[in-house]
Amino acid sequence: MNEKEQEDLPLLRVRNLRKFFPIKRGLFSHTVGHVRAVDGVSFDLQKGETLGLVGESGCGKTTAGRTLLKLLPPTGGEVLFQGQPVFELGSEGLRLLRQKMQIIFQDPYSSLNPRMTIAQIVGEALLVHKLVANAKEAKERVCQLLERVGLSAQYVNRYPHEFSGGQRQRIGIARALAMEPEFIVCDEAVSALDVSVQAQIINLLMDLQEEMGLSYLFIAHDLSVVRHISNRIAVMYLGRIVETAEAEDLFAHPSHPYTKALLSAIPIPDPDKRPQRTLLEGDVPTPIHPPSGCHFHPRCPEVMEKCRIDAPPDFDLGKGHCARCWLFEGEAPLAADQWTRMEEV
Numbered sequence: 034m035n036e037k038e039q040e041d042l043p044l045l046r047v048r049n050l051r052k053f054f055p056i057k058r059g060l061f062s063h064t065v066g067h068v069r070a071v072d073g074v075s076f077d078l079q080k081g082e083t084l085g086l087v088g089e090s091g092c093g094k095t096t097a098g099r100t101l102l103k104l105l106p107p108t109g110g111e112v113l114f115q116g117q118p119v120f121e122l123g124s125e126g127l128r129l130l131r132q133k134m135q136i137i138f139q140d141p142y143s144s145l146n147p148r149m150t151i152a153q154i155v156g157e158a159l160l161v162h163k164l165v166a167n168a169k170e171a172k173e174r175v176c177q178l179l180e181r182v183g184l185s186a187q188y189v190n191r192y193p194h195e196f197s198g199g200q201r202q203r204i205g206i207a208r209a210l211a212m213e214p215e216f217i218v219c220d221e222a223v224s225a226l227d228v229s230v231q232a233q234i235i236n237l238l239m240d241l242q243e244e245m246g247l248s249y250l251f252i253a254h255d256l257s258v259v260r261h262i263s264n265r266i267a268v269m270y271l272g273r274i275v276e277t278a279e280a281e282d283l284f285a286h287p288s289h290p291y292t293k294a295l296l297s298a299i300p301i302p303d304p305d306k307r308p309q310r311t312l313l314e315g316d317v318p319t320p321i322h323p324p325s326g327c328h329f330h331p332r333c334p335e336v337m338e339k340c341r342i343d344a345p346p347d348f349d350l351g352k353g354h355c356a357r358c359w360l361f362e363g364e365a366p367l368a369a370d371q372w373t374r375m376e377e378v
Protein backbone atom coordinates (compact mmCIF):
# COMPACT_ATOMS: atom_id res chain seq x y z
CA MET A 34 0.00 0.00 0.00
CA ASN A 35 1.47 3.38 -0.96
CA GLU A 36 1.34 6.49 1.23
CA LYS A 37 -1.54 8.08 -0.65
CA GLU A 38 -3.72 4.99 -0.24
CA GLN A 39 -2.85 4.88 3.44
CA GLU A 40 -3.91 8.52 3.88
CA ASP A 41 -7.30 7.84 2.28
CA LEU A 42 -8.07 4.98 4.65
CA PRO A 43 -10.38 5.50 7.61
CA LEU A 44 -8.85 5.14 11.09
CA LEU A 45 -10.46 1.72 11.42
CA ARG A 46 -11.72 -0.54 8.64
CA VAL A 47 -13.49 -3.77 9.55
CA ARG A 48 -14.38 -6.21 6.78
CA ASN A 49 -16.37 -9.41 7.05
CA LEU A 50 -15.41 -9.95 10.70
CA ARG A 51 -16.40 -13.38 11.97
CA LYS A 52 -16.10 -15.03 15.37
CA PHE A 53 -17.52 -18.50 15.98
CA PHE A 54 -17.22 -20.24 19.34
CA PRO A 55 -16.92 -24.05 19.17
CA ILE A 56 -19.46 -26.08 21.15
CA LYS A 57 -17.69 -29.07 22.67
CA ARG A 58 -19.31 -32.25 23.97
CA GLY A 59 -18.32 -35.60 25.38
CA LEU A 60 -15.26 -37.22 26.88
CA PHE A 61 -12.93 -36.16 24.08
CA SER A 62 -14.38 -32.67 23.76
CA HIS A 63 -15.44 -33.11 20.15
CA THR A 64 -16.65 -29.98 18.46
CA VAL A 65 -20.32 -30.58 17.73
CA GLY A 66 -21.21 -27.17 16.37
CA HIS A 67 -20.50 -23.45 16.50
CA VAL A 68 -22.03 -20.38 18.06
CA ARG A 69 -21.91 -17.89 15.17
CA ALA A 70 -21.60 -14.88 17.48
CA VAL A 71 -20.26 -12.48 14.81
CA ASP A 72 -21.04 -13.52 11.26
CA GLY A 73 -19.78 -11.05 8.66
CA VAL A 74 -19.58 -7.57 10.20
CA SER A 75 -18.17 -4.68 8.11
CA PHE A 76 -17.85 -0.98 8.90
CA ASP A 77 -15.50 2.01 8.73
CA LEU A 78 -14.70 4.47 11.52
CA GLN A 79 -13.19 7.87 10.76
CA LYS A 80 -10.85 9.78 13.05
CA GLY A 81 -12.83 11.77 15.63
CA GLU A 82 -16.03 9.86 14.85
CA THR A 83 -18.36 7.82 17.07
CA LEU A 84 -20.14 4.77 15.70
CA GLY A 85 -22.95 3.51 17.95
CA LEU A 86 -23.44 -0.28 17.84
CA VAL A 87 -26.84 -1.38 19.14
CA GLY A 88 -28.90 -4.55 19.32
CA GLU A 89 -30.54 -6.88 21.84
CA SER A 90 -28.47 -8.75 24.39
CA GLY A 91 -26.65 -11.74 22.85
CA CYS A 92 -26.54 -10.36 19.28
CA GLY A 93 -22.71 -10.28 19.29
CA LYS A 94 -21.78 -6.68 20.17
CA THR A 95 -19.21 -7.52 22.86
CA THR A 96 -17.73 -10.33 20.77
CA ALA A 97 -17.38 -7.96 17.78
CA GLY A 98 -15.67 -5.30 19.94
CA ARG A 99 -13.27 -7.75 21.56
CA THR A 100 -12.45 -9.63 18.36
CA LEU A 101 -11.57 -6.52 16.36
CA LEU A 102 -9.08 -5.60 19.12
CA LYS A 103 -7.76 -9.17 18.83
CA LEU A 104 -8.58 -9.76 22.50
CA LEU A 105 -10.34 -12.87 21.10
CA PRO A 106 -8.80 -14.83 18.22
CA PRO A 107 -10.82 -14.10 15.05
CA THR A 108 -12.48 -16.79 12.94
CA GLY A 109 -12.18 -14.67 9.81
CA GLY A 110 -12.22 -11.22 8.29
CA GLU A 111 -9.87 -8.28 8.19
CA VAL A 112 -9.27 -5.29 10.45
CA LEU A 113 -7.09 -2.36 9.37
CA PHE A 114 -6.16 0.20 12.03
CA GLN A 115 -4.29 3.18 10.57
CA GLY A 116 -3.67 0.94 7.58
CA GLN A 117 -2.11 -1.84 9.64
CA PRO A 118 -3.62 -5.34 9.45
CA VAL A 119 -4.39 -6.02 13.13
CA PHE A 120 -4.78 -9.80 12.74
CA GLU A 121 -1.39 -10.17 11.06
CA LEU A 122 0.72 -8.19 13.54
CA GLY A 123 3.40 -9.88 15.63
CA SER A 124 3.59 -9.46 19.41
CA GLU A 125 5.57 -6.19 19.34
CA GLY A 126 3.25 -4.61 16.75
CA LEU A 127 0.26 -5.77 18.73
CA ARG A 128 1.67 -4.33 21.96
CA LEU A 129 2.01 -0.87 20.39
CA LEU A 130 -1.42 -1.16 18.86
CA ARG A 131 -3.04 -2.21 22.16
CA GLN A 132 -1.88 1.08 23.58
CA LYS A 133 -3.68 3.04 20.85
CA MET A 134 -6.83 0.91 21.01
CA GLN A 135 -8.42 0.81 24.45
CA ILE A 136 -11.61 -0.73 25.84
CA ILE A 137 -13.90 0.44 28.65
CA PHE A 138 -16.34 -2.04 30.20
CA GLN A 139 -19.77 -1.86 31.78
CA ASP A 140 -18.44 -2.74 35.20
CA PRO A 141 -15.01 -1.21 35.75
CA TYR A 142 -15.09 -2.51 39.33
CA SER A 143 -14.55 -6.09 38.17
CA SER A 144 -11.42 -5.01 36.28
CA LEU A 145 -9.96 -2.77 39.01
CA ASN A 146 -7.76 -4.68 41.47
CA PRO A 147 -9.44 -4.11 44.89
CA ARG A 148 -6.09 -4.24 46.75
CA MET A 149 -4.46 -1.49 44.71
CA THR A 150 -4.94 2.25 45.06
CA ILE A 151 -5.91 4.36 42.08
CA ALA A 152 -2.32 5.65 41.93
CA GLN A 153 -1.05 2.05 41.68
CA ILE A 154 -3.70 0.85 39.18
CA VAL A 155 -3.23 3.68 36.69
CA GLY A 156 0.45 4.27 37.51
CA GLU A 157 1.42 0.65 36.86
CA ALA A 158 0.10 0.84 33.30
CA LEU A 159 2.05 4.07 32.72
CA LEU A 160 5.27 2.48 33.94
CA VAL A 161 4.78 -0.81 32.04
CA HIS A 162 4.28 1.08 28.80
CA LYS A 163 7.19 3.43 29.65
CA LEU A 164 4.98 6.50 29.29
CA VAL A 165 6.64 7.98 32.40
CA ALA A 166 10.23 7.72 33.68
CA ASN A 167 9.64 6.84 37.33
CA ALA A 168 7.08 6.33 40.11
CA LYS A 169 7.02 10.02 41.07
CA GLU A 170 6.20 11.08 37.53
CA ALA A 171 3.59 8.34 37.33
CA LYS A 172 1.79 9.68 40.39
CA GLU A 173 1.82 13.23 39.03
CA ARG A 174 0.38 12.01 35.75
CA VAL A 175 -2.34 10.01 37.56
CA CYS A 176 -3.34 13.17 39.47
CA GLN A 177 -3.63 15.09 36.19
CA LEU A 178 -5.70 12.30 34.64
CA LEU A 179 -8.05 12.15 37.65
CA GLU A 180 -8.72 15.87 37.37
CA ARG A 181 -9.23 15.53 33.63
CA VAL A 182 -12.04 13.01 34.19
CA GLY A 183 -13.68 15.17 36.86
CA LEU A 184 -12.29 13.55 40.02
CA SER A 185 -10.22 15.27 42.70
CA ALA A 186 -6.48 14.50 42.66
CA GLN A 187 -6.86 13.86 46.40
CA TYR A 188 -8.51 10.52 45.55
CA VAL A 189 -5.23 9.18 44.22
CA ASN A 190 -4.47 7.03 47.27
CA ARG A 191 -7.97 5.59 47.63
CA TYR A 192 -9.16 2.07 46.77
CA PRO A 193 -11.79 1.19 44.13
CA HIS A 194 -14.49 0.27 46.71
CA GLU A 195 -14.45 3.83 48.04
CA PHE A 196 -16.02 5.14 44.81
CA SER A 197 -19.56 5.24 43.41
CA GLY A 198 -20.46 3.54 40.11
CA GLY A 199 -20.13 6.77 38.13
CA GLN A 200 -16.79 7.60 39.78
CA ARG A 201 -15.46 4.11 39.03
CA GLN A 202 -16.41 4.57 35.41
CA ARG A 203 -14.40 7.84 35.45
CA ILE A 204 -11.43 5.87 36.81
CA GLY A 205 -11.87 3.33 34.00
CA ILE A 206 -11.79 6.22 31.53
CA ALA A 207 -8.67 7.71 33.21
CA ARG A 208 -6.94 4.35 32.95
CA ALA A 209 -7.76 4.13 29.24
CA LEU A 210 -6.66 7.74 28.65
CA ALA A 211 -3.35 7.10 30.39
CA MET A 212 -2.32 5.07 27.32
CA GLU A 213 -2.88 8.08 25.05
CA PRO A 214 -5.22 6.08 22.81
CA GLU A 215 -6.70 7.07 19.46
CA PHE A 216 -9.62 4.65 19.54
CA ILE A 217 -11.74 3.41 22.45
CA VAL A 218 -14.33 0.64 22.45
CA CYS A 219 -16.93 1.65 25.06
CA ASP A 220 -18.76 -1.62 25.78
CA GLU A 221 -22.00 -0.79 27.63
CA ALA A 222 -19.87 1.77 29.49
CA VAL A 223 -22.87 3.66 30.84
CA SER A 224 -25.54 0.93 30.77
CA ALA A 225 -25.41 0.15 34.50
CA LEU A 226 -25.58 3.81 35.62
CA ASP A 227 -28.57 5.99 36.58
CA VAL A 228 -29.84 8.16 33.74
CA SER A 229 -28.41 11.41 35.19
CA VAL A 230 -24.99 9.83 35.75
CA GLN A 231 -25.16 8.30 32.26
CA ALA A 232 -25.54 11.79 30.79
CA GLN A 233 -22.54 13.09 32.78
CA ILE A 234 -20.29 10.26 31.59
CA ILE A 235 -21.46 10.65 27.97
CA ASN A 236 -20.72 14.39 28.16
CA LEU A 237 -17.26 13.65 29.57
CA LEU A 238 -16.56 11.20 26.72
CA MET A 239 -17.70 13.80 24.17
CA ASP A 240 -15.49 16.53 25.73
CA LEU A 241 -12.48 14.19 25.67
CA GLN A 242 -13.22 13.29 22.07
CA GLU A 243 -13.24 16.91 20.99
CA GLU A 244 -10.08 17.70 22.92
CA MET A 245 -8.05 14.68 21.81
CA GLY A 246 -9.62 13.72 18.46
CA LEU A 247 -10.60 10.30 19.84
CA SER A 248 -12.74 7.81 17.90
CA TYR A 249 -15.28 5.61 19.68
CA LEU A 250 -17.13 2.40 18.99
CA PHE A 251 -19.94 2.98 21.45
CA ILE A 252 -21.76 -0.26 22.25
CA ALA A 253 -25.16 -0.32 23.99
CA HIS A 254 -28.32 -2.44 23.93
CA ASP A 255 -30.45 0.70 24.15
CA LEU A 256 -30.87 2.99 21.12
CA SER A 257 -31.71 6.06 23.21
CA VAL A 258 -28.34 5.79 24.99
CA VAL A 259 -26.30 5.96 21.75
CA ARG A 260 -28.34 8.70 20.07
CA HIS A 261 -26.65 11.72 21.63
CA ILE A 262 -23.04 10.57 21.32
CA SER A 263 -23.08 8.82 17.91
CA ASN A 264 -22.40 10.34 14.50
CA ARG A 265 -23.51 7.10 12.88
CA ILE A 266 -25.37 4.11 14.28
CA ALA A 267 -25.14 0.45 13.24
CA VAL A 268 -27.96 -1.88 14.29
CA MET A 269 -26.95 -5.48 14.88
CA TYR A 270 -29.12 -8.60 14.83
CA LEU A 271 -27.84 -12.13 15.44
CA GLY A 272 -24.23 -11.57 14.43
CA ARG A 273 -24.85 -9.20 11.49
CA ILE A 274 -25.27 -5.45 11.00
CA VAL A 275 -28.74 -4.98 9.49
CA GLU A 276 -28.87 -1.19 9.15
CA THR A 277 -26.35 1.69 9.25
CA ALA A 278 -27.13 5.40 9.00
CA GLU A 279 -26.26 8.86 10.30
CA ALA A 280 -27.69 9.00 13.85
CA GLU A 281 -30.45 11.54 13.12
CA ASP A 282 -31.33 9.84 9.82
CA LEU A 283 -31.74 6.51 11.60
CA PHE A 284 -34.21 8.02 14.08
CA ALA A 285 -36.06 10.03 11.39
CA HIS A 286 -36.14 7.32 8.70
CA PRO A 287 -35.61 3.86 10.18
CA SER A 288 -35.76 1.41 7.27
CA HIS A 289 -35.15 -2.13 8.49
CA PRO A 290 -38.21 -3.65 10.23
CA TYR A 291 -35.95 -4.60 13.15
CA THR A 292 -34.77 -1.00 13.65
CA LYS A 293 -38.40 0.17 13.48
CA ALA A 294 -39.33 -2.33 16.18
CA LEU A 295 -36.41 -1.24 18.39
CA LEU A 296 -37.37 2.42 17.95
CA SER A 297 -41.02 1.87 18.72
CA ALA A 298 -39.99 0.34 22.04
CA ILE A 299 -38.45 3.65 23.20
CA PRO A 300 -40.96 5.54 25.37
CA ILE A 301 -41.96 8.91 23.88
CA PRO A 302 -43.61 11.41 26.27
CA ASP A 303 -45.98 13.01 23.72
CA PRO A 304 -48.66 10.43 22.75
CA ASP A 305 -49.48 12.30 19.48
CA LYS A 306 -45.95 11.77 18.23
CA ARG A 307 -45.78 8.15 19.26
CA PRO A 308 -45.38 5.83 16.26
CA GLN A 309 -47.52 2.76 16.08
CA ARG A 310 -45.99 0.20 18.36
CA THR A 311 -44.58 -2.82 16.58
CA LEU A 312 -44.04 -5.42 19.22
CA LEU A 313 -41.17 -7.80 18.67
CA GLU A 314 -42.72 -11.22 18.90
CA GLY A 315 -40.80 -14.29 19.96
CA ASP A 316 -37.34 -14.54 21.46
CA VAL A 317 -34.01 -13.80 19.83
CA PRO A 318 -33.17 -17.08 18.05
CA THR A 319 -29.91 -18.75 19.03
CA PRO A 320 -26.79 -18.07 16.99
CA ILE A 321 -26.10 -21.83 17.09
CA HIS A 322 -28.93 -22.53 14.63
CA PRO A 323 -29.73 -19.14 13.09
CA PRO A 324 -32.87 -19.02 10.92
CA SER A 325 -32.47 -19.57 7.18
CA GLY A 326 -32.45 -16.62 4.77
CA CYS A 327 -32.76 -13.32 6.63
CA HIS A 328 -32.05 -14.06 10.31
CA PHE A 329 -34.86 -11.72 11.36
CA HIS A 330 -37.59 -13.33 9.24
CA PRO A 331 -39.33 -15.38 12.00
CA ARG A 332 -40.01 -12.16 13.97
CA CYS A 333 -40.47 -9.76 11.07
CA PRO A 334 -43.90 -8.11 10.65
CA GLU A 335 -43.17 -7.54 6.94
CA VAL A 336 -41.79 -10.99 6.09
CA MET A 337 -42.02 -12.16 2.44
CA GLU A 338 -41.49 -15.60 0.94
CA LYS A 339 -38.02 -14.71 -0.35
CA CYS A 340 -36.84 -13.73 3.17
CA ARG A 341 -37.18 -17.33 4.39
CA ILE A 342 -34.83 -18.58 1.67
CA ASP A 343 -32.21 -15.98 0.74
CA ALA A 344 -30.11 -13.76 2.98
CA PRO A 345 -30.44 -10.16 1.71
CA PRO A 346 -27.34 -8.16 0.75
CA ASP A 347 -26.74 -4.65 2.06
CA PHE A 348 -28.83 -2.24 -0.04
CA ASP A 349 -27.58 1.33 -0.49
CA LEU A 350 -30.33 3.83 0.38
CA GLY A 351 -28.09 6.86 -0.25
CA LYS A 352 -26.14 9.25 2.02
CA GLY A 353 -24.39 6.39 3.78
CA HIS A 354 -27.68 4.79 4.81
CA CYS A 355 -27.87 1.07 4.11
CA ALA A 356 -30.17 -1.75 5.11
CA ARG A 357 -29.91 -5.51 4.79
CA CYS A 358 -33.53 -6.19 3.85
CA TRP A 359 -35.37 -7.44 0.74
CA LEU A 360 -37.89 -4.57 1.03
CA PHE A 361 -35.20 -2.46 -0.67
CA GLU A 362 -34.49 -4.84 -3.52
CA GLY A 363 -35.06 -2.00 -6.04
CA GLU A 364 -32.04 -0.13 -4.64
CA ALA A 365 -28.49 -0.91 -5.67
CA PRO A 366 -26.62 -3.30 -3.43
CA LEU A 367 -23.36 -1.91 -2.06
CA ALA A 368 -20.46 -2.70 -4.38
CA ALA A 369 -19.09 -6.15 -3.63
CA ASP A 370 -15.51 -4.93 -3.36
CA GLN A 371 -16.61 -2.23 -0.91
CA TRP A 372 -18.79 -4.37 1.26
CA THR A 373 -18.83 -8.14 1.52
CA ARG A 374 -22.13 -9.66 0.49
CA MET A 375 -23.66 -12.24 2.78
CA GLU A 376 -23.57 -14.97 0.12
CA GLU A 377 -19.80 -15.07 0.37
CA VAL A 378 -19.81 -15.70 4.10
Ligand SMILES: Nc1ncnc2c1ncn2[C@@H]1O[C@H](COP(=O)(O)OP(=O)(O)O)[C@@H](O)[C@H]1O
Binds near residue numbers: 054089320
Ligand atom coordinates in the same frame (compact mmCIF):
# COMPACT_ATOMS: atom_id res chain seq x y z
N1 LIG B 1 -16.76 -17.40 25.26
C1 LIG B 1 -17.90 -17.77 24.67
N2 LIG B 1 -18.16 -19.06 24.38
C2 LIG B 1 -19.29 -19.44 23.77
N3 LIG B 1 -20.27 -18.60 23.40
C3 LIG B 1 -20.09 -17.28 23.66
C4 LIG B 1 -18.91 -16.80 24.30
N4 LIG B 1 -19.00 -15.43 24.42
C5 LIG B 1 -20.20 -15.11 23.88
N5 LIG B 1 -20.85 -16.20 23.43
C6 LIG B 1 -22.16 -16.22 22.73
O1 LIG B 1 -22.05 -15.38 21.60
C7 LIG B 1 -23.27 -14.66 21.42
C8 LIG B 1 -22.98 -13.17 21.42
O2 LIG B 1 -22.59 -12.76 22.74
P1 LIG B 1 -22.14 -11.29 23.09
O3 LIG B 1 -21.10 -10.88 22.12
O4 LIG B 1 -21.77 -11.24 24.53
O5 LIG B 1 -23.46 -10.44 22.82
P2 LIG B 1 -23.89 -8.98 23.33
O6 LIG B 1 -22.65 -8.26 23.78
O7 LIG B 1 -24.54 -8.35 22.12
O8 LIG B 1 -24.87 -9.18 24.43
C9 LIG B 1 -24.22 -15.12 22.51
O9 LIG B 1 -25.03 -16.15 22.00
C10 LIG B 1 -23.28 -15.67 23.57
O10 LIG B 1 -23.92 -16.66 24.33
Ligand SMILES: [Mg+2]
Binds near residue numbers: 094095096221
Ligand atom coordinates in the same frame (compact mmCIF):
# COMPACT_ATOMS: atom_id res chain seq x y z
MG1 LIG C 1 -22.26 -7.32 25.61
